[in-house]
Amino acid sequence: MERNAKMAQNNLHVPSNVARPGDAPDFSSVPLEPAGAAARPKIDVAARETHDLSYGLIRVLDDDGKAVGPWDPKLSAETLRTALRHMVQTRIYDNRMLRMHRQGKMSFYMTSNGEEAIAIGQGMALRDEDTLFPSYRQQGLLFVRGRSMVDMASHCMSNARDNLMGRQLPVHYTWREGNLFSISGNLCTQFPQAVGWAMACAYKGEEAIAASWIGEGSSAEGDFHVAMTLASVYRAPVILNLVNNQWAISTFQGIAGGNETTFAAKGIGYGIPGLRVDGNDVLAMHAATTWAAERARKGFGATFIEALTYRGGAHSTSDDPARYRPKEDWGSWPLGDPIERLKTHLIVIGEWSDERHAQMEGEITDQVLNDLKEAEGYGTLNAAPRPDPVTLFDDVLKDMPPNLKRQREEFGA
Amino acid sequence: MPQQNMIQALNAAQDILLERDPNVVIFGEDTGYFGGVFRATDGLQAKHGLQRVFDSPITEAGIIAMAIGMGANGLRPIAEIQFSDYIFPGFDQIISELSRLRYRSAGQYTAPVTVRSPWGGGIRGGQTHSMSPEAFFTHIPGIKVVVPSTPHDAKGLLISAVEDDDPVIFFEPKRLYNGPFDGDHEAAAKSWAQHSGGDVPDGHYTVPLGKAKVVRAGKDASIITYGTMVHVALAAVAKSGIDAEIIDLRTLAPVDLDTITWSVEKTGKCVIVHEAPKTSGFGAELSAAIQENCFYHLEAPITRVTGWDTPYPHAHEWEYFPSQARIINALQHVMKV
Ligand SMILES: Cc1ncc(C[n+]2csc(CCOP(=O)(O)OP(=O)(O)O)c2C)c(N)n1
Numbered sequence: 175m176e177r178n179a180k181m182a183q184n185n186l187h188v189p190s191n192v193a194r195p196g197d198a199p200d201f202s203s204v205p206l207e208p209a210g211a212a213a214r215p216k217i218d219v220a221a222r223e224t225h226d227l228s229y230g231l232i233r234v235l236d237d238d239g240k241a242v243g244p245w246d247p248k249l250s251a252e253t254l255r256t257a258l259r260h261m262v263q264t265r266i267y268d269n270r271m272l273r274m275h276r277q278g279k280m281s282f283y284m285t286s287n288g289e290e291a292i293a294i295g296q297g298m299a300l301r302d303e304d305t306l307f308p309s310y311r312q313q314g315l316l317f318v319r320g321r322s323m324v325d326m327a328s329h330c331m332s333n334a335r336d337n338l339m340g341r342q343l344p345v346h347y348t349w350r351e352g353n354l355f356s357i358s359g360n361l362c363t364q365f366p367q368a369v370g371w372a373m374a375c376a377y378k379g380e381e382a383i384a385a386s387w388i389g390e391g392s393s394a395e396g397d398f399h400v401a402m403t404l405a406s407v408y409r410a411p412v413i414l415n416l417v418n419n420q421w422a423i424s425t426f427q428g429i430a431g432g433n434e435t436t437f438a439a440k441g442i443g444y445g446i447p448g449l450r451v452d453g454n455d456v457l458a459m460h461a462a463t464t465w466a467a468e469r470a471r472k473g474f475g476a477t478f479i480e481a482l483t484y485r486g487g488a489h490s491t492s493d494d495p496a497r498y499r500p501k502e503d504w505g506s507w508p509l510g511d512p513i514e515r516l517k518t519h520l521i522v523i524g525e526w527s528d529e530r531h532a533q534m535e536g537e538i539t540d541q542v543l544n545d546l547k548e549a550e551g552y553g554t555l556n557a558a559p560r561p562d563p564v565t566l567f568d569d570v571l572k573d574m575p576p577n578l579k580r581q582r583e584e585f586g587a
Numbered sequence: 588m589p590q591q592n593m594i595q596a597l598n599a600a601q602d603i604l605l606e607r608d609p610n611v612v613i614f615g616e617d618t619g620y621f622g623g624v625f626r627a628t629d630g631l632q633a634k635h636g637l638q639r640v641f642d643s644p645i646t647e648a649g650i651i652a653m654a655i656g657m658g659a660n661g662l663r664p665i666a667e668i669q670f671s672d673y674i675f676p677g678f679d680q681i682i683s684e685l686s687r688l689r690y691r692s693a694g695q696y697t698a699p700v701t702v703r704s705p706w707g708g709g710i711r712g713g714q715t716h717s718m719s720p721e722a723f724f725t726h727i728p729g730i731k732v733v734v735p736s737t738p739h740d741a742k743g744l745l746i747s748a749v750e751d752d753d754p755v756i757f758f759e760p761k762r763l764y765n766g767p768f769d770g771d772h773e774a775a776a777k778s779w780a781q782h783s784g785g786d787v788p789d790g791h792y793t794v795p796l797g798k799a800k801v802v803r804a805g806k807d808a809s810i811i812t813y814g815t816m817v818h819v820a821l822a823a824v825a826k827s828g829i830d831a832e833i834i835d836l837r838t839l840a841p842v843d844l845d846t847i848t849w850s851v852e853k854t855g856k857c858v859i860v861h862e863a864p865k866t867s868g869f870g871a872e873l874s875a876a877i878q879e880n881c882f883y884h885l886e887a888p889i890t891r892v893t894g895w896d897t898p899y900p901h902a903h904e905w906e907y908f909p910s911q912a913r914i915i916n917a918l919q920h921v922m923k924v
Contacts, residue, residue: 186638194620281711281901332902340902343713359715360673361645394644396676424621425642498621555711555902566903567895577866581895585906 189428195496199506204482205229205436206508209236209455210243217469221445228438228448231482234457239518247299247461251525257298257456258520261290261513263538264314267323268487270542271330271344275491279554280330280344286311288454288486288504291512292387292417294318295459300385300467305353307368307386309361310345311417319352323545324552333553333560339568340561361392365401365414372405372412372470383470385413385463390430390437390480391422402444402478409475413466414446416478417453419485424498441478453481454512457519482509588786592779593764596738596787597627597703600745601665603791605635608663611749613640615650615667615703624669625705625764647677651702655685658698658754665749668704671758672718677702685754686729701748701755706734707815707862708894708908709762709772713901719814719863719894724756725840725872731755731796732840736763736817737784740837743794751796760814768815769822770911799843801850805832808856808921811847811873813839816860816909823914831858831918839869847873848880855886856921860914865893887924890917 193200212232215223234241241248249257268285275283286293293314297306306315316326328335330344338348348356355371358364368386375382392398393416405412416437420427431437441448447469451462459481466477484507488495500506520526553559564587567578574582591599604611613628619642622629632640643650647668654664668674674681681702689697708717724732733748733755735741741759748755762768766777767784779785802817807829810820813836824831832850836842851857857877859870870891877889892909900907 184636184638188619188637188641190620190637281713336902341714341898341900343715343901346713359713360675391645394646394649396646396648422616422645423624424617425619425644429642430644492624560902563903563906566897566900566906570897575896578896581865585895 189433191428191433192426193500193503194498195500197500199500199503201506201508204508205231207231207233209233212243212245214244214465217465217472218474219447221442221447224442224447224449225439228442228450229436231450231452232458232462233452233455234461235455235515235519239515239522241457241519245458245461247457247464249457249460251520251523253298254516254520255526257294258513258516259534259538260294260314260317261456261516262535263317263542264290264294265513266535266538266542268313270546271327272491274331274546278556279550280332281555282344282491283330284310284345284490285487286313288511289417289419289483290314291456291459291516292415292453292481292483295456296385296415296463299460299463301382303353303382304467305355305371305382305384307355307364307371307384308357309364309387309389309392310357310359311389312387313345313347315354316347316349316352319354321349321352323542324549327546327549328552331549331554333549335549335552336561339565341566362388362395362397364388366397366404368414369401369404369408369410369412372410373408375411381471383411383413383467385415387415387417389422390416390418390427390432391425393437394430402441402446405476406445409473411470411473412476413463413470414476414478416480417483418480419483421485421489421499423489423493436480438478438480446476446478448478448480450480450482452509453483454509454515456512456516484509589789590780590785591738591787592766592785593738593741593759594625594627596742597745597759598629598631599787600742601628601631602634604665604746604749605631605639607791610661610663611639611665612657612662613665613667614643614653616643616645616669618642618667623667625761627703628667647673647675648680651677651680651685654700654702655680655688655698658700659688659696663699663749665701665703668702670716671704671706671720672715674704674720678723681724681730681756682727686727689753690729697752698754699752701745701757703745703757703759705761706758707760707762708899708904709768709815711901711904714898717899717904719861721758721839722863722867722869725869729754730840731838732758733796733838734758734760734814735837736760736814736835737782738779738787739784740794740800742787743792744796744837746791747793747796750793755796758814762815763818767818770819770908771822772905794837797838797841797843799846800835800837801832801846802835803831803833805830805854807831807854808858808918809834809850809854810858810860810914811836812860813837814862816862819909819911820860820914823911824918826911827915827918829918829922842873842876844876844880847877851877851881852884855884857885857889858892858914858917858921859889860892860909862894862909864896865891866896868893887921890921892917
């Protein structure tokens, strides 16, 4: 075949500039800016004016734990302590659930270790009537919205109390009462759906908006482009968030296109302001989201937020990151640990102490253990009680079609 | 003969293909440095280089489209879709483009693309890691569809698929990766080391596309199946006391109708087994073809044992997954008629 490759010289470029096991962690290529440096524009800013914001980095907490610059949301100490509590609770819950997975009580689990400031900071900046379209790694949103841990764990264990009747994988929550849309396992599908939801808000003249989250890896899907185009065209009241935690299972952010630009800057091309935000700075995440929410509510349209962070844990319980990244990577992440950073800030402003922190951790641990134990009382994946098997035939359609009725009979119901 | 599990056999096949043909390239989500979430390309990037075995961004449409472009331009891509449940963003590229390129260009352009994808249930993967979407693809002219059931066949069929000049969708029953699985999820996991299908010759060999295999000879009834269900059917027949023949289709499109009709004409009774939902599943096509070709030999209605017409459930996986008991029932049913 004349078209066959001549193997003498292969010029195909494949990105591979990332530290691997055995290498020293290296984040020198991650562009960082000092806290307080980014300007805070008016909410009706044009997308093209956000060049500096999308290539820079919005940070509020500086290295000494002080809140600085125009993005400081000036939250009360009480609110900051609430954020800290949610973040600590998310971390403790996640890590207990990991242990329960190891004990065979659920089929699968995914933690949000290291990313807690994103769901918590953003969740707290939104109103209860705003509908959330998260991926599987924003469980903090549920804590902000006050979901019971007994219910969360019951879902994960697919037990008799699981509000999803055992139909969905663990951590793929749905909670209509808390305005949290059904989490899909198919990546990025929620992004354009959130735009559609937001368009319906606009259509109905409501003040409510929608917010959605994807990982940076997922932004390669066509649905990303679709969401950005629709949000721009219809000026939808939506906040589109991309969590750049550096890794998509084993592939680093360069494979998703992060080498040649920042993810935030992609917003500009669609006509959507792009904000690149320190995802481990709960104040910055809160401030950026407050700005974007006001922009959406006032009719100026969507905002695209890149939250810069690091996936601290394994991708999921099916994954072993020691095979593809340096063990000390997370500890070397230049933006630190979001919980430590908020804790330090509270101490610096005289509103917190190590003793109070330890006491709070103790209380939360007790509560988590208590609630998970209660949830186990409703069964686990492998121990009764379980959802009634015959319910597997329900909810395919509103009215069960004849073919399914026959199958349900054959099943023995 | 060397014993291998199905992952090792698939890995060996790809290693050989890379070795023999400099135009073979492999890509997909996590297939490069890491070697795939199921390890099917483990070590291949280190051995053959970053430019031949690499990671793709998470875009199934992009993976298929890139394979079409590369394949049309002289390369021979093996594209991995991480789970067959995630093939749908790439569906348009397969259905509207890959399958029709030869036809619409009157043979001027073709793309010898192989799409590998872990398929089927039995691993508690819920609705997004368990589907059997083969019928969407067998319905489309212009692509071949393969489902192996042993490491031996997986290697030989994958080599045939990649060497074939037409596009092949290669579905891998993931529950069989590490050992044969007969549907008894409470029994200890079995290994391929104790199974003749785990005998995998070294080096290059092929198992032909389009040829079914009689995995158990019998005279009372014919079970037509493929993938994981081959092993469930074998166990069911062993317990049933019925001397059923079991045909492992191995290739669904083009299907080996000769072997099917030869068997059904002999036994006069037929049970079709697959994991996918019943309605418009591949069993519907098989049933129609058997009826058209074997009507006067049939002594009982053709019976299907399939997944229910629901999305694949999570907690109730074993209530969904076609069981040995359901296959035995179906056999007894066709025998009684
Ligand atoms: C359409 C689709 N393709 C592939 C997968 C398999 N998969 C699940 S998570 C994942 C990586 C996602 O990475 P990223 O978007 O960066 O999010 P993160 O897990 O880092 O939070 C992949 C490839 C999937 N769930 N859906």
